[in-house]
Every structure is written in structure tokens, then in C-alpha cells.
Amino acid sequence: MTTDKLTILPPGHPLSGHVSPPGSKSITNRVLLLAGLAKGTSRLTGALKSDDTRYMAEALRAMGVSVEEPDETTFVVTSTGEWKAPSAPLFLGNAGTATRFLTAAVASVNGQVIVDGDEHMRKRPIGPLVAALASLGISAKAPTGCPPVTVDGRGHFGSGRVEIDAGLSSQYVSALLMAAPLAPAGSNAPVTVALTGIEIGARGYVDLTLDAMRAFGARVEETDLGTWTVEPTGYRAADFHIEPDASAATYLWGAEVLTGGTIDIGTAATAFTQPDAKAYDVIAAFPDMPAVIDGSQMQDAIPTIAVLAAFNNQPVRFVGIANLRVKECDRIRALSTGLNAIRDGLAVEEGDDLVVNADPALAGQLLPAEIDTFADHRIAMSFALAGLKIGGITILDPGCVAKTYPGYWDALGSLGVQTVAPNAA
Ligand SMILES: O=C(O)C1=C[C@@H](OP(=O)(O)O)[C@@H](O)[C@H](O)C1
Numbered sequence: 001m002t003t004d005k006l007t008i009l010p011p012g013h014p015l016s017g018h019v020s021p022p023g024s025k026s027i028t029n030r031v032l033l034l035a036g037l038a039k040g041t042s043r044l045t046g047a048l049k050s051d052d053t054r055y056m057a058e059a060l061r062a063m064g065v066s067v068e069e070p071d072e073t074t075f076v077v078t079s080t081g082e083w084k085a086p087s088a089p090l091f092l093g094n095a096g097t098a099t100r101f102l103t104a105a106v107a108s109v110n111g112q113v114i115v116d117g118d119e120h121m122r123k124r125p126i127g128p129l130v131a132a133l134a135s136l137g138i139s140a141k142a143p144t145g146c147p148p149v150t151v152d153g154r155g156h157f158g159s160g161r162v163e164i165d166a167g168l169s170s171q172y173v174s175a176l177l178m179a180a181p182l183a184p185a186g187s188n189a190p191v192t193v194a195l196t197g198i199e200i201g202a203r204g205y206v207d208l209t210l211d212a213m214r215a216f217g218a219r220v221e222e223t224d225l226g227t228w229t230v231e232p233t234g235y236r237a238a239d240f241h242i243e244p245d246a247s248a249a250t251y252l253w254g255a256e257v258l259t260g261g262t263i264d265i266g267t268a269a270t271a272f273t274q275p276d277a278k279a280y281d282v283i284a285a286f287p288d289m290p291a292v293i294d295g296s297q298m299q300d301a302i303p304t305i306a307v308l309a310a311f312n313n314q315p316v317r318f319v320g321i322a323n324l325r326v327k328e329c330d331r332i333r334a335l336s337t338g339l340n341a342i343r344d345g346l347a348v349e350e351g352d353d354l355v356v357n358a359d360p361a362l363a364g365q366l367l368p369a370e371i372d373t374f375a376d377h378r379i380a381m382s383f384a385l386a387g388l389k390i391g392g393i394t395i396l397d398p399g400c401v402a403k404t405y406p407g408y409w410d411a412l413g414s415l416g417v418q419t420v421a422p423n424a425a
Pocket residue numbers: 025026027096097168169170171172174202205299300323
């Protein structure tokens with residue numbers, strides 16, 4: 001079914017049942033990349049199959065890596081460990097992970113690679129990463145500061161020290177770290193990746209990167225706070241099981257607390273290694289979530305929590321979320337726009353903070369509103385939660401959930417949520 005809008009019918013009963021979120025996007029795209037850089041065959045199970053991971057897999061294929069898909073959740077990756085220059089630009093849609101990670105890794109190609117994305121990705125900054133690559137002597141150019149990026153690879157990564165300001169995106173650090181073992185063969189100088197600020201948002205994503213690198217044979221140590229030393233080992237093939245996606249889990253946790261149900265997602269919140277699992281404790285506190293929530297270490301969960309906040313017992317100020325403005329869309333603007341479409345004054349932007357003026361009495365009302373999702377999967381998925389309690393919530397471009405959770409609408413349906421697609425084709 002394709003449709004340009006989907007109206008959620010409030011179920012009027014607690015949502016209960018079993019729903020397994022798909023595999024982690026962040027981990028799938030890390031291990032696809034590393035398996036593609038390793039010589040041999042790697043079997044990746046529990047993987048996410050969605051737009052973002054399909055773009056990564058297609059890019060690897062375009063550079064001569066075999067990526068087989070024996071079933072819905074498995075990739076089998078076979079590589080010589082060396083990539084050939086693709087015959088066309090790598091098109092990566094709006095997949096930030098694929099775009100940033102490949103921009104650094106394609107320095108190991110002998111030849112020119114153009115890393116590009118869709119009109120949204122072409123507005124997402126990549127300048128700091130390009131400048132860091134250039135400081136290592138790698139020819140990388142992005143005239144607009146956003147994709148497309150043209151990299152003239154020399155067959156290996158650089159060596160020495162590279163500094164990176166990751167204030168806009170932790171993905172720049174992850175990209176440099178994952179490319180670092182590809183330093184020139186025979187070089188005994190390790191690569192040192194150093195943050196220019198002391199701390200970054202979403203530090204947990206760097207930890208995911210280090211875990212994945214080590215699983216594929218890299219030797220990497222944090223030698224000082226925010227400084228990592230990476231040996232030029234290359235990667236070796238490995239089998240890897242990918243845990244479910246913690247950001248996807250937040251919608252199910254949200255549906256559970258909003259409706260007072262019991263949704264078994266098959267994984268304990270404490271068992272996730274991804275940063276967004278930190279959102280569980282905040283969501284579990286609903287309807288008494290705190291007055292101030294720092295989103296810096298659980299950024300992708302903020303749309304979920306902001307929509308829940310509309311029904312909280314007290315207003316919530318979200319801080320530490322400035323870089324939500326450079327995600328798939330400006331998420332601070334998209335959240336305030338959507339919440340105010342439900343009821344004027346429900347949200348206010350104060351600088352880069354978002355204040356949600358909670359009103360538990362919203363539940364049970366009929367407040368018809370069309371939610372502009374700005375082609376952002378998380379805006380679509382989080383505002384669907386509002387539709388569980390308020391009548392008349394219509395999600396525009398609901399198909400955009402395919403970026404990370406193609407089965408989202410079916411998952412809600414399996415819990416008994418009915419939707420109406422007036423223009424379904
Ligand atoms: O490294 C990763 O897997 C991610 C890092 C975060 O992005 P930024 O580092 O750009 O904040 C997060 O929002 C994104 O969904 C996934």
C-alpha cells in the first residue's frame with residue numbers, strides 16, 4: 001500500500017502484545033562497512049533491512065563487494081578487502097551514517113569516488129569531516145559544505161594525527177575511526193583521532209563504533225579523554241549478530257505508557273548497547289517525566305519523548321538538542337510545528353531548546369491535525385503516538401518510516417491500532 005496520508009484511530013484500549021523492533025540501523029551500517037573492508041566472508045544476522053541499510057549495501061556492491069541477502073535479516077558480505085572505484089556517484093539517500101562513514105572509508109579506493117545523497121542529505125553538513133580528511137593529505141572536496149563530496153583516493157587512508165570537531169555530528173568521529181585501520185600498508189605510525197572539544201553529544205555512538213571495529217579485528221584505544229589511537233591493522237572478516245534498534249524501541253515503549261498496556265519487545269531495556277536505550281527510564285516515568293530533559297545522549301529518542309511530553313503532568317523543557325536541527329530535517333522546528341498544529345501554543349522554541357506545554361486533558365479529545373513529517377521517519381513515528389490518544393491525527397507521507405522501520409505501521413496494526421488511508425493506491 002502506498003498513501004500520502006494516514007489517519008490514526010485512537011484504539012481506546014491499552015496496547016498489549018509482542019512486537020520485535022527491527023535490527024539496529026547504527027550497528028547494521030557499521031558492520032556492513034567493516035565487513036566490506038575485511039578480506040573474506042562475514043555473516044551479519046539480526047540486520048535491519050530498510051532504506052538506510054539498502055543504500056549502504058548498494059554502495060558496497062558498486063565498489064565490488066558481494067552482499068548477499070539469504071533472508072529478511074541477514075547479510076552475507078564477501079570482499080577482497082579492496083574496493084574498486086564505482087562507475088557512478090554513490091547515492092545514499094538521506095542516510096547520515098552511510099554518507100559520513102563512506103566519505104572517510106572511500107579514501108582507501110584507488111581512484112575517484114563521489115559520495116552523494118538526496119535533497120535532504122545535500123543540506124546536512126559534512127564540512128568538518130572533509131576538512132579532517134584534507135588535513136591527513138586526502139583529497140576530499142565538498143564545495144557547499146554538504147554532499148556531494150568528491151574524494152580522490154590513493155588506495156589507503158592517511159596516517160598521523162587528525163583533529164575533528166564533532167559538535168554537529170558524532171558520525172564524523174565514527175567515520176574517521178572506522179577508516180583509520182586502513183592506513184598505508186607497512187606504516188608503523190598509528191592514526192590518532194582527537195576531538196577538538198572535550199565532550200560530544202551522543203558519545204554512546206562512538207562506543208558502538210569501537211565495539212564494532214574490535215569485532216572485526218581492529219586495535220583501538222582511547223589514550224586520553226576524546227583521543228583514540230588506531231593501529232593500521234586493516235580488518236578481518238567476522239560473523240556478527242546485530243541487536244534490535246533502540247530508537248525503534250522508543251515508539252513501542254511510548255505506546256505502552258501512553259495507553260497503559262504491556263508491549264513485550266523481546267529485549268530488556270538494559271540489554272541494549274545503543275545510546276537511545278537511555279530513553280527507557282524517562283519514558284517509564286511518564287506521566288511524571290521531569291521538567292528538564294537533556295537530549296544530548298539520546299538524540300533520536302527526543303521526538304518520541306517530546307510527543308509524550310504533550311500528555312505529561314508538567315511542562316518539559318528539552319535541552320542539549322541543538323544538533324536536532326541538522327538531522328533528516330530540523331527536528332526542533334518539525335516538533336514545534338506538529339505539536340502546534342494539534343493545538344496552538346503546545347510547544348515553543350526558545351533558542352535551541354524546545355518547551356512542550358504539557359496538557360494531560362488532550363487525551364480523549366478530537367483535534368484534527370495534519371502532521372507535516374518533512375520526510376523524516378522519526379517525526380512520522382512519534383506523532384503516530386499522539387494519534388493513539390487524540391482523534392483526527394493524520395500523518396503526511398507515512399511511507400517515510402521506510403528509512404529505518406519499514407514495518408512500523410504493521411507493528412502498530414498488530415497491536416490493534418487501526419488507520420485510515422484516504423488516498424491509498
Ligand atoms: O552514529 C550513528 O549511528 C548515529 C549518530 C547520531 O547522529 P549524529 O552523530 O549526527 O548526531 C544519530 O542521530 C544517528 O541516527 C545515528
